Amino acid sequence: MSDPLIVAVPSKGRLKEQVEAWLADCGLSLSVTGGSRGYMAELKGAPGVQVRLLSAGDIAETLDAGEVHLGITGEDLLRERGGDVDARILLLRPLGFGRADLVVAVPKSWLDVETMADLEEVGHDLLARTGRRMRVATKYLVQTRTFFARHGVADYRITESGGATEGAPAAGSAELVVDITTTGATLVANGLKILSDGVILKSQAHLTASLRADWSGGRLAVAEALLRTIEARAVAHQSAILTWPADPRDADLVERLVNQGASRRPNGLLTPAGKIAETSLALAAAGIGPVTATSPDFVYETGCISYAALLSRVEN
């Protein structure tokens, strides 16, 4: 076999379980090689792919550096790479898990601060009065800087935080935090509230391509097969097949449904999953039926949106 397509997959935690479940659902099972502590793996059902198990942060780094071709990690970590990150990586598909918001949170006791504009004023006052800058604890330096600049907040200092960022105001090492939260419960438990316009990013796990990686030597073809399978499974999840006994009276109705987003299938239609009832009832009202709805396993379209996007960015 020629050069492998390297895919980085999270090596631990909840994200690893979710990615494994998602891959298995696509008919691609992950099998770790080199013992249970190995960090290499294969994807059964995807020849030519070599899997590398890495932490979510390392996946963002290796994608940015072009050391892997594809990877699955959080958008929050990818955006934190800084500079013009969209010139170096391409988000191919949001995966619907690993959801977390990157937010600006201040002490609940700050009744006078609800928006970034309030924060700008408080920071300015603090600097003018004490000569010290308001301290922001965060691991997310790049996004904090960009977001604060966009809101005109200049009078602050970042104190880098390793872990337990949300405890920094209580510990006295910062006035406020920029941190990831899923439910907000940890922030509330630490006496903090999220500013009304303080959501920096609504993040989730993304299948991501590296634009700096070497895509020659047949790797694009391997990627195409993988992306088509993933997309076929995703489309299948969002679709249903409706079938009914052939009926000469259905031509006009089918024409109308096709115009509304369905597509023709032998003896029936492929329709968005949310429209099963609506479409079946319309057919029944026209005296057409019985209608059977089934879920397809895979729907391979002739085109593949994510592959086309990748191809247009790595060619030349």
Place this chain on the structure above:
Amino acid sequence: MKAEPTVPSSALAAIHAPFEALGAEPVDAPILQPLGLLLDLAGEAMRARLFVVQATGGEETCLRPDFTVPVVRQHLDSGREAGRYYYEGKAFRAALGSDQPDEFRQIGLERFDAADGDAVAADAEIAALAWASAVAGGRDDLTLHLGDIALFGAFVDSQDLAPPLAVRLKRVAARPRLLAAELARAGTQPAPDDSGRLADLLAGLSEPDAASLLEEVWSLAGVEPVGGRGAPEIAQRLIRRAEAARAPALTLDQADAVRRFLAVDDAPAAAFAAVRAIAGKSPQLEAALEGWSRRLALLGEVPADRIRFATALGHAFDYYDGLTFEVRSAALTPDRAVAVGGRYDGLPARLGGSAAAKAVGCMVRPWRAWAGGEA
């Protein structure tokens, strides 16, 4: 890393000569500067342009992005009130994908005066020095662009605005987005503010009583106060915030005056006439403009047709608070000034010096000043 090419020694000597003629004390500055101090002074926006260096387990440092802060610290350490310091060396700023060098040579001078020093004369000396040095590089397409950060404050004071609005305008002067938002808000009614009722209660109380009322509100709401701000501070700001929310926005005419003021960019006499026409008579503004007549008279060595005055010049630099200037070449884009400088009276105090001290300085980039250099 991209470094600047070297300027031939004869050209460099010519660019140096005006600095040497002034009899300033030559100083050097450590290449490694404490990162925390620079970020405290310049703000986080600076971080992206700094080269951060750290030995294992050591303090975070950065390569010097300029000489001003270290020279101010040396001056304060000397215990003297007045002094002129002259430096030359490389400074480092990340080019962030632009075609600019990350490493470039600067020649500069910082001048400190006691509280009773003649600031106008010092301003003129430093601007004339930057001009003389830049011209010595051989370019014949230079222009001296002057500005004054403090003039905007004097202008705002001349406009009879509600105090919270005047304070806000001065604060956002250096923040283009916030200033644009404030101008866009002109002519609208203040928005109703739901925190107003608590603020009204607090406003009727003495400061200690307001603070204890706020503490009661916290305990009723089950809020555990964390973070560095205490009840007195938050109570007072709640009051100020409600006042500001009720204060009228700029009228359309006032917003138009602010826009026209900040757009003034002309030969000095025409620029000051325009400022007077926009602002009307006001004692603060007249005092500032009289200072400018004297400054211009002292700048006699700069050809009059090579001087412009722009009210908005230099607002982006965090520590300038009076005169600002740039020497620009027609051959180089405005963001690549040959020389820059300005007054920064507030900086020494932030580094532990006297609040009344006066400071002004300039910096020339020899590679840009030299006619055979940057293109």
